[in-house]
Amino acid sequence: MIPIESSTDRVPESAPRQRAxxxxxxxxxxxxxxxxxxxxxxxxxxxxxxxxxxxxxxxxxxxxxxxxxxxxxxxxxxxxxxxxxxxxxxxxxxxxxxxxxxxxxxxxxxxxxxxxxxxxxxxxxxxxxxxxxxxxxxxxxxxxxxxxxxxALLRQKEREALERQSELRYRRLLDALPAAMWAARADGTMYYANQVWQAYTGRQGGELSLELFLEDVHPTEREEMRRVWEEAVRQGVQSEREFRMRRHDGTWRWHLARAVPEKDEHGRLVGIIAVATDIDDKKRTEDALARFKATLDATLDCVLMFEPEGLTLTYANAGAARQLDTTVEELLGSSVLGVEAGVDEVGFRQLLAPLVSGTLPSQTYTTTHRRRNGTEVPVEVVLQYVAAGGGQGRFVSVARDVTERQRAEAALRMANEAKDAFLAAASHELRTPLAAAKGHAHLAMLKLGGQTDNGPGKSLTIINRQIDRMTKLVEELLDISRLQAGRLSLEVERFDLAGLVRETCERMTVLSQAHPLRVDAPEKLEGLWDRGRLDQVLTNLVSNAIRYSPEGGEVKVRVVEEDTGVHLTIQDQGVGIPPEKQGLIFERFGRAHGSRYGGLGLGLTISQGIVEQHGGRIWVESRGVPGEGSTFHVWLPREVAQASAAAAATTHSTPQPQVSAG
Missing domain, CATH: 3.40.50.2300 (Response regulator)
Incomplete structure (x- = not known):
């Protein structure tokens, strides 16, 4: 190392003047x-x-x-x-x-x-x-x-003392650095390597040379590293190169080598300092990011990233360029509001606020994206906020073109409407022949004088039971049609709900002796509801509890009076409902256990519609473990009219995000 001498410390070449x-x-x-x-x-x-x-x-x-x-x-x-x-x-x-x-x-x-x-x-x-x-x-x-x-003489003596220690201090400094380091003369001959390199490669002692250094360079990169070193020595300029160096345990790790020329005060090359920094973890991260970017570019979805302050796009994948009929370069630096066609800035920032605060983990909404030619494409967007440690985070938007899905949904909706219309018409048409068959069966049984144990009387009893079953199915289909059309009406009256629960359970007791019904209800509980419709709900829930408990077991029906409403629970000890299928059972024709236990899968859908029509809600709790069963909950307001008014007021007062079908 060549010590640098300050011009202010330089001792005068000639003796100072003795005269002033x-x-x-x-x-x-x-x-x-x-x-x-x-x-x-x-x-x-x-x-x-x-x-x-x-x-x-x-x-x-x-x-x-x-x-x-x-x-x-x-x-x-x-x-x-x-x-x-x-x-x-x-x-x-x-x-x-x-x-x-x-x-x-x-x-x-x-x-x-x-x-x-x-x-x-x-x-x-x-x-x-x-x-x-x-x-x-x-x-x-x-x-x-x-x-x-x-x-000046004192400074000269101090400098001479420092120069005597410079080489030792220089080497100590190199040894203290966390990176491998070498020193070479002006002709490129290596004469020093710090302890980091010795510990990393496991080489202790021995004469240092370029060939010895190249032995720890990956074979595929040795000649390139030799060329880079010789060029740095010949030209006397800084150069750098990524290469793999072997660790003492045989592991190859990526390093960034920098060769820096050391020059004297006259600009002459006196040596070269080379440093190798371990970048293996960084390079693996960059490779992973490159693969991740390639994956994003391969997807058909539109992936955008933008910053919270100015809503400026900082990333766009190839799928975004394809979907928006533009280029990635044109998107970068522009505002995301130029893409979001279905929202203004105020509404969009309201949509972002709960993500930044952490109230919501993500937002999923349907809107339209604006292409470069002005046309719009319907998309479903999943929006998330990715926080940065101590710095400003960014938003990530993934938008999928739902044009074909909307077409399929429209076609399915039309098919469902046609099916509902057919079911409604068919149900109405079936009621007349079923009523006639029921009447004739009843007359025939009267003529037989009530003899139903054997012969024609027994057959008529079976026919009558099947007619009742068909009538119930037709009524369920009609109720489903009314729910879909929003025409399920309630005939509200004031009555004792606790009494209705007891009557229903007494009627259902005859269905199975293996399922004792236990009722826990107040002596009297009056309210304003539709008695017939709630009887339908209770009958359906209790019969389901019996049907899905093939091994028997007690069925508990409990009624609790609350401040603003009534809470009913029906608990069984049956097969239970798996958590992943609990949402399915309230859909039309949805059955958690298939057709094994019978039924069309309409009872719970109708029950949910009736409860919601009353302003209440229905839900289920179950771990899906056989023997533990399920517990169905029904919450009803005390007054249907008040609940409907409150629900309407809540609907009108709730602010809606300024995006379509959010």
Missing amino acids: SILMVDDHPSNLLALEAILEPLGQELIKATSGEEALKFLLQRDVAVILMDVQMPGMDGFQTAAFIKQRERTRTIPIIFLTALSRDAAHIFKGYAHGAVDYLLKPFDPEILRSKVSVFVDLFLKEQQLQRQA
């Missing part, structure tokens, strides 16, 4: 001769200047011990010259003695002191006094020069 310079400034040569005669006995260098300008030029080249300056001079007078001298850092401390024969006024004398004069002498002056005053400043100047020489 005295600058005499006067526009009259006779006055300069007189001053020269007075000061010559001091044995110092006397310099004469006939103007302020000449004096300033001289001070740019040399240092003086004291300045004797005439006040009255043409052009730049003594005061002005002194002002310029005091402005320069180098000359501001030079003592100035003003000499004048004209201005004896005290104010004029004070002006001289104000311009930095150390003395103000009036002509004629005593030569001995002038010589004595000048000699004082000369002695101070010479002593200051002596102190500077001594300080």
